[in-house]
Amino acid sequence: MQLYRLLTEDDTSAFCHKVSEALHKGWVLHGSPTMAFDAARGVMRCAQAVTKEVPGTYDPGMKLGVQ
Numbered sequence: 001m002q003l004y005r006l007l008t009e010d011d012t013s014a015f016c017h018k019v020s021e022a023l024h025k026g027w028v029l030h031g032s033p034t035m036a037f038d039a040a041r042g043v044m045r046c047a048q049a050v051t052k053e054v055p056g057t058y059d060p061g062m063k064l065g066v067q
Contacts, residue, residue, distance in 0.1 A: 003052045011044035027052045
């Protein structure tokens with residue numbers, strides 16, 4: 001089964017660390033990163049989709065971050 005996650009974070013090194021950790025755990029980049037301005041908070045936000053192939057059956061209750 002293939003899992004999908006959308007990682008988001010403010011445009012800081014924390015975003016890069018979040019994506020790097022996912023890659024280290026076997027997730028694969030899916031598409032290009034994107035950025036948008038959060039006017040309510042006055043900050044840029046980043047997003048990156050990642051996917052991962054894992055055995056088993058999908059369950060909506062599964063914790064994707066620990067896969």
